[in-house]
Amino acid sequence: MKLKIITSNAGKAVEFRTALGSLGIEVEPQDEDCDEIQADTLEEVVRSCLSQLRSKGLGDYVLDDSGLFINALGGFPGVYSAYALRTIGIDGILRLMDGRADRSARFECCIGCSFKGEEFVVKGRCDGIISERPSGKGGFGFDPIFVPSGYEETFAEMSIDVKNGISHRGRAIQALSETLRGKV
Numbered sequence: 001m002k003l004k005i006i007t008s009n010a011g012k013a014v015e016f017r018t019a020l021g022s023l024g025i026e027v028e029p030q031d032e033d034c035d036e037i038q039a040d041t042l043e044e045v046v047r048s049c050l051s052q053l054r055s056k057g058l059g060d061y062v063l064d065d066s067g068l069f070i071n072a073l074g075g076f077p078g079v080y081s082a083y084a085l086r087t088i089g090i091d092g093i094l095r096l097m098d099g100r101a102d103r104s105a106r107f108e109c110c111i112g113c114s115f116k117g118e119e120f121v122v123k124g125r126c127d128g129i130i131s132e133r134p135s136g137k138g139g140f141g142f143d144p145i146f147v148p149s150g151y152e153e154t155f156a157e158m159s160i161d162v163k164n165g166i167s168h169r170g171r172a173i174q175a176l177s178e179t180l181r182g183k184v
């Protein structure tokens, strides 16, 4: 089975390829424009992208909208994670967290899939904390400052397989593969 992953983010594409490859699903990255609407939830953004791409004849594909939700910041950057990374960056997030006792946060991932003309959405979540300083060179985005619960190291210090085993995206991909299994 082949699936396109619609993304401009190379890090995401690698995670999809690694996780789905081990399930026998071939992944091909493709960059397609989708206007990310301003919405309160990742799912609304994903559903809007699915409908924007519907008429393009892309075949079977997946896309994902993800975000880092920090409790002490009222869930910021959340649905604005890409914007926050581009503007204030990791250092800006760490400055906002200066002196805060509650460093709890979560990553969420919402995957939209169009398969054989049918559309569905699956989700995954990973809880953890924001580290005091960046650490590690792997992964992408906010990985250097996110330590998942039960671990001592950041996502950026883990191999891709270990990250995929516990991450928001890894969990959403697991749910995706279970749903797809029922449809092939």
Ligand code: ITT
Binding pocket: 006, 007, 008, 009, 012, 064, 065, 066, 067, 068, 081, 082, 083, 085, 086, 107, 139, 140, 141, 142, 143, 155, 167, 169
């Ligand atoms: P596409 O929309 O083209 O897929 P994007 O990078 O804009 O790429 P998102 O809007 O879903 O993707 O991502 C929101 C931000 O959260 C973005 O800056 C990512 O780098 C970051 N992010 C998402 N998943 C992450 C992960 O697993 N680890 C670290 N940062 C992540």
